[in-house]
Structure formats: C-alpha cells, structure tokens
Amino acid sequence: xxxxxxxxxxxxxxxxxxxxxxxxxxxxxxxxxxxxxxxxxxxxxxxxxxxxxxxxxxxxxxxxxxxxxxxxxxxxxxxxxxxxxxxxxxxxxxxxxxxxxxxxxxxxxxxxxxxxxxxxxxxxxxxxxxxxxxxxxxxxxxxxxxxxxxxxxxxxxxxxxxxxxxxxxxxxxxxxxxxxxxxxxxxxxxxxxxxxxxxxxxxxxxxxxxxxxxxxxxxxxxxxxxxxxxxxxxxxxxxxxxxxxxxxxxxxxxxxxxxxxxxxxxxxxxxxxxxxxxxxxxxxxxxxxxxxxxxxxxxxxxxxxxxxxxxxxxxxxxxxxxxxxxxxxxxxxxxxxxxxxxxx
Numbered sequence: 397x398x399x400x401x402x403x404x405x406x407x408x409x410x411x412x413x414x415x416x417x418x419x420x421x422x423x424x425x426x427x428x429x430x431x432x433x434x435x436x437x438x439x440x441x442x443x444x445x446x447x448x449x450x451x452x453x454x455x456x457x458x459x460x461x462x463x464x465x466x467x468x469x470x471x472x473x474x475x476x477x478x479x480x481x482x483x484x485x486x487x488x489x490x491x492x493x494x495x496x497x498x499x500x501x502x503x504x505x506x507x508x509x510x511x512x513x514x515x516x517x518x519x520x521x522x523x524x525x526x527x528x529x530x531x532x533x534x535x536x537x538x539x540x541x542x543x544x545x546x547x548x549x550x551x552x553x554x555x556x557x558x559x560x561x562x563x564x565x566x567x568x569x570x571x572x573x574x575x576x577x578x579x580x581x582x583x584x585x586x587x588x589x590x591x592x593x594x595x596x597x598x599x600x601x602x603x604x605x606x607x608x609x610x611x612x613x614x615x616x617x618x619x620x621x622x623x624x625x626x627x628x629x630x631x632x633x634x635x636x637x638x639x640x641x642x643x644x645x646x647x648x649x650x651x652x653x654x655x656x657x658x659x660x661x662x663x664x665x666x667x668x669x670x671x672x673x674x675x676x677x678x679x680x681x682x683x684x685x686x687x688x689x690x691x692x693x694x695x696x697x698x699x700x701x702x703x704x705x706x707x708x709x710x711x712x713x714x715x716x717x718x719x720x721x722x723x724x725x726x727x728x729x730x731x732x733x734x735x736x737x738x739x740x
Contacts, residue, residue: 420591421481422556423549432470432547433462468522469507471541476508482593484541484702485522486512488721493594498700498709498721503538519703520544530620533566554585557613570613575601579681584609586681595719600696602677606634608694610677611649622695624651649694654735656689663735664689670715672724674698674734698731 420426430443431451437458439450451473454465463470474481477489485508486499501514506523516524523538535543549556554574558567574585581601588597600610606624615622623646625634631645634652654676655664667673668686676683676691683691695701703709704721713719713734714726723731729739 420549420556422547423551427549432464434464435462437462466507467540467542468538472508475541486514491593494596494719494721495700495702496593496595496598497702498704500702506538514703514705517707518705519700519709528617530618533617559613567613567616570609570616572609572613581679581681595721599683600675600677600694601681602679602690602692605653605679605690605692606651608650608677608692610696611694614649614695621646622649624648647693647698650692653690653692662737664691666733666737667691667735670713670734672713672715672717672719674711674713674731693735697734 434450434453437453439453442449451464451470454469457463457465459466465473472485475483476485477483479490481490483490483495484497484500486501488495488499498519499512499514501512501516501518501521502508503516503521503523503525508522521539522541525534525536525538527534541547544558546553546556546558550559552571552573553559554572557572559570559572560567562568572585573583574587575583576587576590579586579601582603584601584603586599586601592598602608608622611622620629623630625632625644625648626642629646630648631643632648632652633642654667655661664687667676670685673685674693674697676687676693676697678687678691680688680690682688698710700709700711700721704711706712706722710723710728710731712723712726712728712731714724714730715734717724733739
C-alpha cells in the first residue's frame, strides 16, 4: 500500500481550490501560516486527520524566516501551472482564461531559467539583479515575487501589492484600492467577482482624473516613466499641447484622456473603431465600446504587468480577432494605432 501514498498526496493536493474561493488569498482568514512556514524544517505528516498535504519542503533548507523553500520557489509551488492558484509564471499552464497580468520569466542561470517559454526581455524577470528601467531599484539577491507583493496580504490593497507610509520604503504612499462584485468609482480597480484573474473580469476606475494610482505604484520602481503632463521627466502639458511648444518626452500615463485635445479628437474615434481595445481608466464605469470621452490610458493599456511573449510585455492589439495574452495577432504598430491615426 505504501507505493500509493505519493499518488494519494498529489490527488489530495489537487483539491486545494475548494478552500480558497472566498476572496483574495494570503489575507484575513485566508492567511494560513503553515502554507509557507514550518517550525523545525521537518514535516512528514499532516496536522489533522483529513487535512491537505503541506507544501513540500525545499531540498536545501532550513531557510530564513522558517520558510518551506527559497522565496521564489516557494511562491511558484502554487503559482506555476497549478489549477487552484493563479499561474503567474511563463506560459499559461494552469488556467483556462487569458491572464490579466500574463506571466513572469526567469533570469539566465536561475533555477527555472529554461522553464518559462519566455525571454528575459518579455517582462519582469525573477532572480534578476538588474536595475529597473527608468529608476534605481535593484536587488542584489534577485527580483522576487515579494518585491512587489506583500506575502502577508492586505484587505484593502489590490492583489496584495506592497505599499508603505514610510518615505524610506520603495512603495511609499502608493495605495491601489479595489472594489469587488459591485463597482465603487472611488476605488482604483473593479473586480467583477472575488479572486478573479481573467483579463475580461477586471477594469480600472479613475477616481482622480489628474492622476493614475496604478501608474504611481509602478513609479515606485520606474519613476522616470510616470508623471503628469508638464513634469520635467514627461514633457507635454495636461491634456496635451496643440502647438507642440512643450513636446512630450515620454508617453503620458495619468492625466491625458484619449482625444482630449481638440487637435487630436480623432484619437477617440480611432479607439472606438475597434472590436478589441486595450484597457483604459474610466471615471464613469465606461469600458464597453464605443466609450464616451474621458477615458485615459495608463501602464496596463500597453503592458502586461508580469509579461507575455512580446518584448516588454507589450499587448499587440490590432482591434479584431481572437484575444490572447499577447494581443489579437497584431504587431507593435497596431498597439500604437489603438489610439493614434498616423500610419497606414
């Protein structure tokens, strides 16, 4: 009978989703210490009769903070090609929907460097020690899942993303709030149900029409790429500048609506001419094409936050066809032409 025990453990482990449907995990009642920690780095039994098997212990422990494995490997135990938790790494092997954030990749020489199907140019790279583009952030021990996400969760911060009220912290004053099931336009993100991760189930509000909370959060590591029109690092002006007296230095991510400037009002017509459109912020629950004036692009309009198979995690959306995590079969220019009319 002993030869069947490993098979039984795998079968039981596959039933874990039944326990995690209530809401965003790693927060509140769904913050379960033993999911990630072990007291003595020695466990060969479950805690109680009928419990699910514990997350396996890594082979090189014991690990710091009483963790069951190295940081990234521990996260990927559940978040790589499993069905009970979001698959956030490489090619989608665990979910049937288009992932809102896409997939991460791994640095050359890292434990999973050949396991992603993605290149290190295709988005955020775990174990990378490189400096973040447009900023100064780096980690000598390598980029980790917990560089961006709080492992102990948050009941108010979208996707357990890190934030801090300390000016010495990377994510200083960068809250990203969310509403679930019923939208609240004063929140930054709208999830149509608890713990949904499909591209079609999440949209973005614009409670402050002169800013993007999402963009400000990304600016924690990539500050040069974000800011309001007229800022030294951005150029332009709020709403654009018809005379190009202050040309844009970087693409706006916060305070310029599509078609807002009278000289470029056709941009909104161009955006509405598509069947498939990239994500935008709306101050009025206004995401179904054709949208009314007032929608604003931000970081997520062009990029998958984890990445995809396109360089920089870009979404090549031409506007028609089957939508995947890479877009709908378009090329780089098609993404630009979601809003811009130049070029054939």
